[in-house]
Amino acid sequence: MGRAFEFRKERKFKRWAKMAVQFTRIGKDIVIAVKEGGPHPENNSRLRTAIQNAKAVNMPKDRVEAAIKRASDKSTANYDEVVYEGYGPNGVAVLVETATDNTNRTVANVRSYFNKSNGTLGKTGSLDFIFKRVSTFRFAPGDLDLEELELELIDFGLEEIYVEADEEGNDLAVIHAGFEDFGKMQKALEEKGIEIKQAKLERIPLSYAEVNEEQAADIMKLLDKLEEDDDVQAVYHNMAE
Template identity: 40%
Template structure:
């Protein structure tokens, strides 16, 4: 009986992992299709598409899936997605930005508002929290590509503004929005293909919260991120290492 229960538990976990993986691939494919439709289907001529493909590779998305998403953008049956940014406040007053891609604005707005409300937060007007963030380019590399000084020197030469390095998390290079493609290519020429290259919302100041509030915020972020229409979620708060390990 114990063995049977353990098997069911393993299968349940595998089902959850497969479901998450499928959702991630779906979001990546949507971004690839939209990027290719808005620009050219050649990643060498379309920085946004190139960034989307890098993100897909980082998640081990099969090449066939990537090529299928690009081809879909060139067909007449490609869905028309609208890009929308939602802004709100979570528990403790933390500022949160949600980037979504939807074919039904009313449905997505209603769903996002409901998630904020149930978490003890509230959805706010566009622009109400964005001023607390900088919209910048970000390029990520694994720590193994070089030490902190080497990456900092290379980033400055490439035209970047700032670098955050960590022995485990790796290197995160920040630059102006318009310089992302140039900085990314310059660093790739030296260190190889980056782990990620994208436009992100970087908080100007991160506010430390206690574990009780932090847990509510992390669950809110997780719920938002799990929505099919949500592409990215950003917050301006920091939680303790102990809570991150607990929620991990």
């Protein structure tokens, strides 16, 4: 019973920690969106996206409103969005998206994570041939005919549509569209009355690095350190599953 209790306690702590990280990242997204396009989501697609993503992770409404209000204050500094690229151990490509108010701190931290993992931090653009930027949208499919929906969305930049399971095992429809088609696809889904659970610009690998279990464990240590950093918004890699 003691072990079971400790296990449940640890899982609960991990969920809280993950939720805290998600809230921090979305809070930064909101600040950046408001600074770019103003505090009104109906006129600001990036802010509308950030609010949708906040709902998807159950971020309290008052925290969302507080972030918008804070970002609307001219004295609130904006965040610089910086991408770092490099190779982890065993030649696995790793791309790190950050939003920071101190680039010196961020680059020092990211470089140290790579160095301590026997990796190397590269130059911007060095991984362009490995990762492709895509617009990704997730929503509950419900009774929708996805084959019919696929045909309807081709003119809005649709590249593929498929179904995956979320953390609770529920079905989520996933749409990939061209990077430049984000706004067009978002508008098309909204006009069809589809409630978007998550919308983001992601990077998907075009090629993969094969590793064994021991090497994969080394890579995961680097990825975990990056994910835990407060300045990091997203981490992508091309390690084969």
